[in-house]
Amino acid sequence: MRWLVAALVLCTTQAQALSCLKPDVVRTYKEVDASPDRWGAAVGRLDFDESRLPEPPQNDPNAAPPETPLRAQLVGKTLDRDGFTKPFQGNVTLIVQCYGPWCAQPKSGRKYLVFLKREPNRHVAFADPCGTRLFADPSREDLDRVNSCFRNGPCTEQGLP
Template identity: 40%
Template sequence: MTRFITFALAAFAPLPAAALSCLPHSVEATYQRADQAEESYVVVQGRLTFDASALPDNGTGTQSPPKLTRVPAQISGMALSKGGFDVPFEQPLTLEVACYGPWCGSVEEGDVLAFVERTPQDGYVLESNPCGGNLFTAPKPAMIDQVQSCFAGGPCTPER
């Protein structure tokens, strides 16, 4: 009888948390993914604003976060063209924050480098997920230079 109880307790014990495994999040990999996609993307360097209280709680609450949370947002900045980031871009968009189990995309208001999808039904959409998605917060000058190089046909190989 004791063996049965021990087995039953072991069978219902919580399992160790699984780790989320993502490929490295890089401007080059994101650029290549957007460039090869059937969807249309605009690369924007600018300021992202939204209501942060609408974001999922990243699994810190008592319930699992939803798989996808859509948040109205605004991005103001410059879109990438052959001349660099020189096309004014000020648009409302839908921020889509995906969660994989308890892990959710990280999004902060402020300066961003964003690969914004242009959709016929929803207008502009920006995706964030636990592995990075299409958003880079507080981009460094080297990231801006790299995405411009990718756009101009220069070297655009993600680091491994």
């Protein structure tokens, strides 16, 4: 009987799906703004070698590397007092994260709203399976919401009063 219980527990564990809170640009803005680290925001085209994206090994889906750094190029605009207006073109380290068997799958050549961590001699972007730091094809509304937060205007997360 114990083996049956153990088998059922194992089956339910493997069948669980990743549960994420719906990503929101304002929630992310507030998180990075409260961080002691230096962060910025940019919108633009992100290019990298997609063949280097991590995939969970077939024999052990939980053995995916927690982080895979990729060299990327970002061409776009960074956020300043007037909105996303300051030109940016440069190298970015894209950290692709896996949570167990779930790995982020960003697409090269796509437009993103990117929250960039500023480290000595580099900018770092994070792609996680929940999509909380890298927002594909951002809407004008989302860009305006981030700009409003940056300018100390209304800064309300979606779905919250």
